[in-house]
Amino acid sequence: MTAYSPADATVFRALHLVRREGHEEWHARQPAATAQWLIAHGFDASPGAALVLPAGDGTVDGAVLGIGDPHDPLAYAHAPFALPPGDWEVRGELDDDARRALQLGWGLGAYRFDRYRTLPRPPARLRLADPDAETADVLAACLRVRDLVNTPADDLGPQQLEDALRAIGSRHGAECMSIIGDELLARNLPAIHAVGRGSHRAPRLLRLDWGDASHPRLALVGKGVCFDTGGLDLKTADGMRNMKKDMGGAAHAIALAELIMARKLPVRLTLLVPAVENAIGPMALRPGDVIATRKGVSVEIDNTDAEGRLVLCDALTCAAEDSPALIMDFATLTGAARVALGPELPAMYSNDESVAADWLSAAARTRDPLWRMPLWRPYLRYLTSNVADIANAGPSKMAGSISAALYLERFVPATMPWAHLDVYAWNDADRPGRPAGGEAQGLRAAWGMLKERFGAAPDANA
Template sequence: MEKRVLEQLVEADDAATDLIVLRKGELPAWLGGQPDSVRRWVEQTGFKAEPGTVCLLPGEGGALAGALAGLPDEDDPWAFAHFAPKLPVRTFRLAASLPAIQADRAATAWALAAYAFDRYKGRKANDLPRLVWPETADRARVTREVEAIALVRDLINTPASNMGPAELASAADALAARFGAKCRVIVGDGLEVENYPAIFAVGRAAAQNRRPRLIDLRWGDEMAPKLTLVGKGVCFDTGGLDLKPSSNMKLMKKDMGGAAHVLGLASMIMAAGLRLRLRVLIPAVENSVSGEAMRPLDVLATRKGLTVEVGNTDAEGRLILCDALAEASSEKPALLIDMATLTGAARSALGTDLPALFCNDDGLAAQILEQGEAEGEPLWRLPLHKPYRRMIDSKVADLTNATDSPHAGAITAALFLQEFVGPQIPWAHLDIMAWNGAARPGRPEGGEALALRALFATIAQRVGG
C-alpha cells in the first residue's frame, strides 16, 4: 500500500497540466487577468472556488489547458485530498509555489487520497491523477508521514485471521530489519518464565498458533535519551468469558490499533534518524474463550508485583499494558508514551476523531496539545483525577481492572495504568479510536492513524534533538 500511494507524487514533467488553487476571495482577481473566453467559461460552469471543487479549463482543439481548485479559507491538512478523485487521470503540477508547510500537507493529502485497502479484492482501486512534487515540499518528511500512516492503516485493516500475535510480531520484525533495529519476541510460556504474568493470563486462552507474545524492539544510540513507546496489541477481542455482543465484537480486529500506531510512530522516528534510544514494547494477544480463559473475579499477578482482581474479562487491554508499562518504567526513560484502543467511554466523551490524552506532566501535555493544533491533529486532555482512584480498589486484591460504576471509564482506566508507571517518569497515555466510521477525502472507512505527527514533533523537540 505504501508504495502505491507514494507513486502519486512524481518528478517534474513538462507535459504536466497546471493546477491553480484559489480561495473563494481570490477568484475575482484571477478572473480579472484572464481572457473573456476563460471568464465566460468559468462563470458558465458555476465554479465559485468553494472548498473541494474543481473546474477544468479547455484549451485549443479541445485539449485540457489547466484546472482550477477551491481551497478553504482556514487551514485544512486534507484539502488536496478532495481534488484527486475529481480530476482526470494525468499528471498535474501546482501553477504557483506554496509555503513549505502547505506544500508538505498538499503532497501528503494527495498521496493518501489514493490509499485503498484492496489486498483481498480481485479488482483493484481505480487509478488517480498524479501530482508533481511541490517544489517547496520536504520530501523526506512527506515520505515518512505517508509511509507511517499507510502502515498503521494496513495493519489495522488486515483481518484477525491474517493479523494475529505472530503476524503482528512479524510486522515489527520487518520494520526492525528495515532500519537496523533489534527485535526480540517472548512467546507463550516464556512470558511466565520471564515474569509477564498478566500478558500470559489474558492471552493463554487462544489457539496454539496464536499464543501471546511480548514484542520488544530497540533502536538508536544507547547513550542517547530514552524514549519508550507501548502499544496495546489485542489482535482480536471477543471480550473473553464476559463475551461481547456481536455488534460490539464486529470491529475488534482494530483492537491492536495502539500497537499499529507505535509501529507507525517508530517508523517515522527511525526514518528521520532522531538522536534517541528508542524502545517499542507491544504485548500481543488474542482475548479468546476456552477452558484456559481467565474468569471474572480471578486474581492475577503482574510484573510490578501488584495483584489485580478481574472485574471484567473484557477490560483486558489494561491488563496486558500494565506488564509492559512496568517493564518500560524499569529503564526510567526520559519519555514514556502508550497508545491504546482502550475505552468506549473516551469515544462517548470525545467521538472518534479526537484522541483522549492523559498525562502526568503538565509541560508535556501542553507540548502535545500545541503540536496537535499545529499539525492539524487535535487531541483533548482528560484528567488523572485522583479522587477517582478509590474506584479501582478491590476488596481482595491491590486493584480491580473494572469498576462497578458506569461513570468515568476512561479516567479510571488511565488511573489503573498510572499505577504501573514509575514515579518521576514523564508519561502520556492516548486512548484512541483508530478507525474511520465513514469515508472522507484521504481518509477511507477503516483503520486510521491519529496524532502521529503531533507526537513525532513533540518527541523531536523534547528528546530527539
C-alpha cells in the same frame, strides 16, 4: 499506491489552488471562456470543491481546487479522486508549510487499501519537483498504521504482528526479541499471559531496541490486541465487527518507531508491544479471577472486555525499568473516550505538564488534533476491589476513559514523564483523505512533539 509522479513525466496538467477569500481576484485574471465556465458551474472555491477546466479541443486543460486552511493536509486530500487520473502540477507559489501540507494531504487522499481487491481507478498523481523527505516519511508512517489496522485478524495475529515489527527493525538495524506463550510466566509477565492464554495463537511481548545508548531513552508502548471478542464478557455482534482494529495502538507505536528510526532522531528507542488475541476457550480469563502483574499489584477481573489495560500494565512496568526520559503509550482502550470526544479527537492523558503542553502545541501546528483529559484521581474509587489491590473495571458507567487511564498510571512511577493516547484508529465512513477503515490519529503530532523535545535529528540520508 503512488501519491506523486516522477519529476520527469512528460505531460502535466495545470492545477490551481484557490481559497474562497481570494476567489474573486483569481477569477478576474482568467480568460473570458474560463471565467464563463466557472460561472456556469457556480464555482466559488468552497473548501473541497473541484472543477476540471476544458481546453478548446474538448480535452482537459487543467483544474481548480477550492481549499480551506492551506497548512492543513486535509485541505488537499480530495484532489486525487476528484481529478481525472494523470499527472498534475500546481501553478502558483506555495510557502514551505503549504507545500508540505499539499504533499502529505495528496498522499493521504490517494490511499486505498487494495490488498484484497482491484480498485476501479488509480488516483491522480501530483508532480513535486523536490518532495520533502521528512514529509514522505511521515506519510509512510500514517499509511503503515492504516495498512496494519485494515488487515483482517486472520492475516494479522500476534505472530504476523511480530513479523511486521521484525521486518521494520531489520531495515533500520534495530535489535528485536519476543517472549512467547508460557515463557511470559517464567519472565514475570503474567497479565499479558492471562489475557492471551484463551487463544490458540500464543500471546507474546515484542520488543525493539534502537539507537545510541548515550542518547535519552524513549519508550513507546502499543496495545496489540489483534482481535477482541470481549472474552467471556462477550461483545455484541456490532461491538465485535471491527475488532481487528483493537491492535490500533500497536500500529501507532510501530509506525512512530519506524518514523523515528527513518529520521534518525537522537534517542535510545525502546518499543514494547504486548500482542495477544482476546478469545474464548477453556483457558480464557473469567470475571472474578485475580491475576498477578509484573509490578506485583494484584488485579481482580471485573470485566474480561477491559483486557487492553491488563496487557499494557505489564508492558508499562517493563518500559519503566529502563528509566526512560519519556514513556508514551497508544491504545484503542475505551469506548468511553469516543462517547466523550467522538471518533476524530483522541483522548490524551499525561502526568507531566510540559509533555502535555508540547504534544498539544504540536497537534495545533500539524493540524493533527487531540484533546487533553484529566487524571482525576478521586475516580480511582471506580476501580476498587474487595479481594485485590485494584480491579480492572467496575460497575459504574461513569468516567470510563479516565478510570482506564488511572489504572495505567498505577503502573508508571510518579516521577517518570508519561503520556497515554486513547485512539479510535478508525474512520467509520469515506471522506476525502479519511477513507473508511484504519486511521492514524495523533501520530503526526507525536512526531512533532518528539522532534522539539529531543532536538534536531541529523541528516536522515547521511
